[in-house]
Amino acid sequence: MALISLEDLDGLDDEQLEDDITDNPEPMDEEERGRLLAHWQAVASTHQVSVPPDMTGPIQEMTRNSQQREPLPFTSISRLEKMGEELYEERVYPAGHWACVTRGEELYEQSISNAFMKLMRFICKENSAGRYLGMTVPVISNIQMKDGTTFDKNVQTSFFLPAEFQGDAPRPCDPDIAIVYREPIRVVASCDVSAL
Template sequence: MALIMLRLALVVVVLVSAGVTRPCQAATLFSAFARALGPQEEAPHTVVHQYEGFEERLYPAKKWACTKQNGSYSTGDQIDVFLRLFGYIGGDNSKGEKLVMGTPVSVECRTEEEHKVYSACFFIPEAAQADPPAPTNPRVVITSRPDTTVFTRKFGGYAQDEDTWNKEAEDLSEVLTEAGKSFTRNLVFWNAYDPPFKFWKRRNEVWLVRQ
């Protein structure tokens, strides 16, 4: 996912050079990328219990800016998805506000019947939680995630493809099953916390929702 963010920056440069992206739109995207490298605000949570090899956390109800992708999540899909979200925090919203970059970048992967639905989300900072600006892009929506208790553990490196996330989810599932924990099987969250230019001590997490 971090490498995807780096590709996004390169895509913006190419689009601007080719005249495909409007100057005002490009400015908001560049602004968003700059904030991704600066101070970031993490979604609040409480550690309910620290187990051997994983932990249980409670995330209170909060608002997130999300965009949905049905059926596939290729590199091209990811670029399109994140450009929408970066545009929103860069000022592509009803108030023209530039928002602090929230973490994690959280992708909800839900299995519905025989296909998957992906919703990529940015956490909306606390200062804007009560009245977040409305997205001007109709494919970006403000979503209220309810109180959610998850099981998770941290892993490093560049989690750059779906196989990496799926493998971590499978491994964590085995750990939880051995520990006798019940969790939702058709829903998993992929979460990345670091900008692409952080090379060491990177933080990624899979969240599995407690039943």
């Protein structure tokens, strides 16, 4: 399943985008911005999500800062391995403030991707601080059971606010984003954290 995610930022070299796109602090020229947007639109089309042109700025900002991700500390509870390969790990993440978006699109992939784009805008200056906030990993998606046999259509996608903002969280400009304080939470994580 292809999702618009942090791993897409890492895969930009595979799309033969110039190395200086991610290293250059100067604004991208129109051609570079167009190639970057086209890459994300191609990824999004694989699961019926469209990336609007107004995402160019947040995509550019996330690309430029893709190597500056703050990993969350966690306690490992258990791991599942099969034939020597780690499949997933059950973890406990600390208490703190999370930026959360709930979406109920036709497909779960659409809900997660559309929510992630909203979170990207929040991270990339659409907040009361008016600045790039920084990214933490992993991004967590929460799907609830409705009646024990079927899943609720709504998916909550969340990212932990960077340590700098845990005491004083910036307010989102988008009313769909809620800043929520959570006690420590248990999650099941893919063995490749960048895939979350």
